[in-house]
Amino acid sequence: MTDAAPRTALVLVNLGTPAAPTPRDVRRYLSEFLHDHRVVDLSRWLWCPLLHFVILPVRGKPVAKKYASIWMDGVDGGSPLAVYTRRLARAVQAQMPDVRVVEAMRYGKPALRSVLDSLRADGIERIAVLPLYPQYSTSTTGAVTDVVAAASPDARVVEQYHLDAGWVDAVAATVRSARAGFGGERHLLFSFHGLPERFIRRGDPYQQQCEASAAAIAASLGLGRAQWTIAYQSQFGREKWIGPSTQATLREFAARGVFDVDVVAPGFAVDCLETLEEVGEMLAHEFAQAGGRMNYVPCLNDSAEHARVLADIARRALA
Numbered sequence: 001m002t003d004a005a006p007r008t009a010l011v012l013v014n015l016g017t018p019a020a021p022t023p024r025d026v027r028r029y030l031s032e033f034l035h036d037h038r039v040v041d042l043s044r045w046l047w048c049p050l051l052h053f054v055i056l057p058v059r060g061k062p063v064a065k066k067y068a069s070i071w072m073d074g075v076d077g078g079s080p081l082a083v084y085t086r087r088l089a090r091a092v093q094a095q096m097p098d099v100r101v102v103e104a105m106r107y108g109k110p111a112l113r114s115v116l117d118s119l120r121a122d123g124i125e126r127i128a129v130l131p132l133y134p135q136y137s138t139s140t141t142g143a144v145t146d147v148v149a150a151a152s153p154d155a156r157v158v159e160q161y162h163l164d165a166g167w168v169d170a171v172a173a174t175v176r177s178a179r180a181g182f183g184g185e186r187h188l189l190f191s192f193h194g195l196p197e198r199f200i201r202r203g204d205p206y207q208q209q210c211e212a213s214a215a216a217i218a219a220s221l222g223l224g225r226a227q228w229t230i231a232y233q234s235q236f237g238r239e240k241w242i243g244p245s246t247q248a249t250l251r252e253f254a255a256r257g258v259f260d261v262d263v264v265a266p267g268f269a270v271d272c273l274e275t276l277e278e279v280g281e282m283l284a285h286e287f288a289q290a291g292g293r294m295n296y297v298p299c300l301n302d303s304a305e306h307a308r309v310l311a312d313i314a315r316r317a318l319a
Contacts (some may be wrong), residue, residue: 016107084270091307132269254290
């Protein structure tokens with residue numbers, strides 16, 4: 001930011017991640033994440049004992065092992081979600097030299113509330129908050145707006161960009177580039193993070209926006225409806241989630257003899273545990289065991305085009 005720059009800041013907010021791939025750090029992170037009523041809205045009398053005495057003790061070690069399998073090395077290493085979000089903030093900063101661009105996490109560090117308080121303490125007068133969730137859900141963007149409303153109620157929040165033309169074209173371009181490297185085009189599977197059906201019944205627009213995003217990206221790619229499928233991943237617990245699930249869809253593909261599939265996850269701004277380990281490792285291995293060949297298309301991550309798209313969205317929010 002130049003000396004003459006207005007006192008304006010842009011905060012890129014991602015979900016969050018453990019500080020290290022250890023059971024202790026994973027439990028600490030999951031405790032904060034799963035304590036949010038936006039994420040799990042069960043009675044605290046029921047949920048808290050279940051979380052602290054069953055889920056966290058059981059899940060800490062296996063989840064830490066999953067994180068360890070994707071942890072990035074080097075000076076700028078760490079959890080892929082943290083690394084790519086940090087790099088993306090730098091790339092957006094290069095696109096917006098007159099605005100202070102910082103990253104924050106809704107859960108974990110750097111904590112969104114602390115980042116907002118620090119910006120105000122530094123004399124920042126205008127703040128735009130851009131959650132890195134293209135599709136709106138009360139469980140994700142809604143959780144961000146809760147913090148913003150309490151810490152900086154005059155900040156502008158970008159609630160969704162699921163049909164932003166620049167974003168749609170950027171995702172489509174990433175798919176084309178990846179497919180060129182794969183050596184051909186196969187059936188394209190859009191995999192979005194899942195959500196319990198009860199959220200949708202209460203009016204959450206997430207599923208509709210996911211479907212609209214997939215259709216727009218497919219149209220940009222020139223795909224006919226028979227050439228792509230949408231599914232939802234990362235389901236847990238016993239209640240019914242929106243579907244079909246990505247895992248079940250891949251199993252159905254194998255059963256029908258559809259053995260060549262490309263998977264893209266446009267609901268994730270940057271690669272993370274759910275894309276790299278769940279899709280790129282676990283589901284790819286399971287599909288291969290059934291005779292299939294899956295190619296995973298990386299997220300937009302810290303690409304120059306992603307930074308340009310987010311900078312354009314932020315400028316409109318600040319206008």
